Every structure is written in structure tokens, then in C-alpha cells.
Amino acid sequence: xxxxxxxxxxxxMLADDHVMFRQGIKQIIREIEGLEVIGEAxxxxxxxxxxxxxxxxxxxxxxxxxxxxxxxxxREIKKIHPHLKILLLTMHKRKEFVRQxxxxxxxxxxxxxxxxxxxxxxxxTIERGEKYFSPLLSAILAxxxxxxxxxxxxxxxxxxxxxxxxxxxxxxxxxxxLL
Numbered sequence: 337x338x339x340x341x342x343x344x345x346x347x348x349m350l351a352d353d354h355v356m357f358r359q360g361i362k363q364i365i366r367e368i369e370g371l372e373v374i375g376e377a378x379x380x381x382x383x384x385x386x387x388x389x390x391x392x393x394x395x396x397x398x399x400x401x402x403x404x405x406x407x408x409x410x411r412e413i414k415k416i417h418p419h420l421k422i423l424l425l426t427m428h429k430r431k432e433f434v435r436q437x438x439x440x441x442x443x444x445x446x447x448x449x450x451x452x453x454x455x456x457x458x459x460x461t462i463e464r465g466e467k468y469f470s471p472l473l474s475a476i477l478a479x480x481x482x483x484x485x486x487x488x489x490x491x492x493x494x495x496x497x498x499x500x501x502x503x504x505x506x507x508x509x510x511x512x513x514l515l
Contacts, residue, residue: 346463349375351383352398364455380404399426411440421462431476444468478503
């Protein structure tokens, strides 16, 4: 008897108020086998409404959107659907945004300026159950890991090891090999 080999589709929802940017991200994802965009939203409220109809495996979420900003949307999504993975896609390199995202339980941060080369790597990293951080955020992540006043539950020991290696300029594959 023949065995049917069915590829599991990793379902993605996009939320960004810039339609052209959303379309570009969708086009990149469309080119990769096993990935599918199942919904798009222009703001956080629209995203929450979409999630009532269909649940993705991953939400790619902009921080700066009208009506309900990305960080607030992430907080609400994680309250209702804690298992949903969230990748924040942003142009902001502010430590406070990274801190808030980690507090709200997001699974990764991708800078828009890195998106053309790092998007698929970010998606696949999160799909494997790991956290993803844009290489350009390594200095901010190192600062967060070293802050004494931060809550001790913010990062695990393993996450601190990863951040230290990122701050040293190591890439994801090298870090994986080392750990």
C-alpha cells in the first residue's frame, strides 16, 4: 500500500497597517513550501476579530498600528490563546518595546530592515519552538539580560546564554552548535 506524504501547513496571520508592506511579506511567505498566510489585518482590533474565526500557528504583528497597537494586541492574544506564537515585526529598536514584548510573551522580534533576509529564518526558528531576535537587536538584548532591576523571571538561564552569544556576534547556527 502507498503511503500518503502530507506536508503540514504552517498557518500565518499578518497584522500591519501598511498594505503594501503586508503584501510584500505575504509574497515572500507564498514562495516557501509549507507556509500559508490565512488572514490579514490592518490593526489590532481587526486582528482580534479575525482570531475569532480562524487560529493560525503564528501571528506576524507590527508594533505601530492604529486602534489597538501591536504590543497591546499581543498581550490580549496571549491572554486568550497562550499557545499562539507571535513574531513582532517592527522598525523600532527601542529597549522598552523589546522588554514589553518579552513581558507579554512574544516569541520573536524582527526588524523591518532585516525582513528581506531574516523573515523565513525567524518563522522557522519560532516554528521549531525557539525564540527569534533580529541580529540588529543583540546589543539591546544584552542590556536587558544584564539589567539588575529587571524581574528575574524575564529570561531563563538558557535565554541569557543565547543573548550573551548574540551580543558576541554569533549567528543562530553557531549558537545552536555551541549549546
